[in-house]
Amino acid sequence: MFDEALISAARTSKAWPFQEAMKLAKRFNGSKKGADGTVAPVLFETGYGPSGLPHIGTFQEVLRTTLVRRAFEIVASVDGLPAPTRLVAFSDDMDGLRKVPDNVPNKAMLESHLGKPLTRIPDPFGTHESFAHHNNARLQDFLDQFGFDYEFVSASDRYNSGAFDEALRQVLRKFDAIQAIMLPTLREERRRTYSPVLPVSPTSGVVLQVPIEVLDAEQGIVRFEDEGRTIEHCIFGGQAKLQWKVDWAMRWFALGVDYEMCGKDLTDSVTQSGRIVEVLGGRKPEGMIYELFLDANGEKISKSKGNGLSIEEWLTYGSEESLGHYLYANPKSAKQLSISVIPRAVDEYWQFRAAIPGQDWSKRLGNPAWHLLHAANHDAGAGDSLPVSFGLLLNLVGVLGAGATHQQVWNYLGNYIGDADPDDHPDLYRLVEKALAYNRDFVAPTLQRRAPNPNEADALRELDAFLAGTAEGTSAEDIQNMVYEIGKKPEHGFETLRDWFRALYETLLGSEQGPRMGSFIALYGVANTRRLIAEALQS
Missing domain, CATH: 1.10.10 (Arc Repressor Mutant, subunit A)
Structure with a gap:
């Protein structure tokens, strides 16, 4: 149950999840209505290609979509009750395997199955009935680990069961109109072989990239060439899949998807798929196009190059919440994804989380930590803080x-x-x-500590003399004030306090940056800090 102050603030909030949610609310003039006039669930979707294992890109898309979903439940609420929503995690596991991934065993076996649907290729790990089933299980374990609320949907299940047959029939009915959209976007050579429908070869089981002729749209009968033979067969029941942009549009049409975001690299796909879904008789979903990740050198992350950061690496050195916090900010700006960003993300998350109780709703709804807690239904954690950064x-x-x-x-x-x-x-x-x-x-x-210069050594001796008369347990603030006073003295020759603190970091800690020295000394201990000073003065 949401109170009126929250709902009112949400509907005018500038935070991007609420901005996205308001686009959806305007799409439905409030809440979505079903055929019988009652409120119907709004369908959010995320996509996953199971030719590889889940990664940070998978996480960020489900997380960001969840943030929009939770925001929509507030802005479209009726009588304070959250608007109904669903989140579908869709696996494109009917896709043909194009190349063998680098990080799997039994590569020779996979090589022999290139081109076949991923659910019809043996599992190289030997644990599931197919390669796709293995990766789908990993995806669901991955999403469950973070507590996402979602429904898993398999493309192969939908194709094979006939659940997509009516949508495929509509693709065949609108075949020429779809071709008219797609062919002008292709190179001349590609136009000669392009087909919206990719039949599965009855001989080899491979997903074929061949032109087709529609013989009977209602019965799903098409004609195509397969290894020198002319084949006529029905595309229903898993005997074909659709080309990517057409497949995406068909999925929106068949499932009734209302919202789906994607990366900047799919901008052209969004445009063409949006036109195709309207030809099919559906409506293009609302969505956000987000920027891609960059590595530490500012280059685009590539799975083949291995220049990215895995989610396992992030969770080794930082928390789940810090990853969510980092991904929340500025989704339409490119983000560096490297080890170096983790410490700041951890501390920023906790700073934002501690600030929640003191904020009014307008500020709270722009607080990343509030969104992350609300998405996980952990609002009770608002205001918690760490005793040590x-x-x-x-x-x-x-x-x-x-x-x-x-x-x-x-x-x-x-x-x-x-x-x-x-x-x-x-x-x-x-x-x-x-x-x-x-x-x-x-x-x-x-880490490499340097020797202090003469002026720095004099300042360190004065700090040591102060600490000699300071009891263990003295407050960090009192220590910090004295550190300030020493650095301000003209005889020590520091142009700014920053120079003094840099000297402390480089001579005592061995790094160019560091903490508030009062807090560090209180934590490390007065006697231990004096030993550090003694070592620096002897170097």
Whole structure:
């Protein structure tokens, strides 16, 4: 049940999920109505090609679509009750295998089945009835891991069962009109062989890329050439599939899809498929075209190059929520996807989450953490915060070294948060493990402390003298204020406080950037920090 203040704010919110939701609400002039006049579920769809394993692109599309879905349930609510919706995760598993992926076993076996529908190719992993069934199972496990609410739909199931037959019949009826849309978009050579319908060879089982002649649209009978023979057969019941852009349009038509987003690389497909679905008698879904991911060098991510970041890698070094937070922002802008963005994403998520209770609805609905919590039905977590930032954890384990242990970190956390018990801080406990992994693999190998120059050495001696008279347990704020005062003194020669803090980071921590030093010293301990200073002065 949504209160009136939330609904009112949602309908005027500038946050992109609500902007997308309002496009849908205007499409239906409020809520979607069924044939009998009652409110009907709005259908959201995401697509997946099971020739490969699920990846971050799969996650982001389901996540972003879910955010729009939840936003729509609010803006189209009636009497405070959420508007009904459905989310279909559609697997295009009737597609023919074009090439053998690099990351699978039994490549020679797969090579012998090139061109066949993915559900009719043996599973190279030996665990499921087909290659597609294996990858579909992985997709569902993947989506279940993140708690997505969805319905799985298989293209092969729909084709084979005859559920798509009426839509295929309509494609044959509108064959010439579809050709008139598609042929002008193709090169001359491709035009000669293009067909909206791809028959499955009764001889080889391969999905054929050959021109066809429609003999009887109502019965689904077509004629085509197959290995030098002229074949006449029915395309119904899984004996054919459709060319990509036509298939997408047919799916929208057959399922009644109302919303589907896609990447910028499919912009042309959206245009042509939108025209085709109208020819079929349907309506193009609403949707958003999002920008693609870039690697650390600003180049487009390619699965064949392997220059991306897998979801397993992100979850090794960052949390699920931080990934969602990173993907929420600016979907229409290209995003760098590399290890380096993880620490900031972790801390930003928690900063936004802690801010939720103090925000009015207009600000709250623009808060990424609110959207992520609401999408997962975890609104109760709003306002939670971490006692120690992820950045500070990284600095701590960086000082402790690549061999640091979970227990060591918790011993130091006791300096900062009192009687630190992992059971009382489960989110922090999980982040400690990720900080240890991130430090081990990316930070520790790069850390290199430099010797201070004479002016920096004088400032470090003054800091050490202050700490000598400072008790363990002194507040981080009091320590930070003294660090500031030392850096401001003209005799130390720092042009700005930034120069002083950079000197502290480079001489004590071995990095160019670092935390608030007051917080770090309170966490690491006064005596331990004095040892760091002594080591720096002796270098």
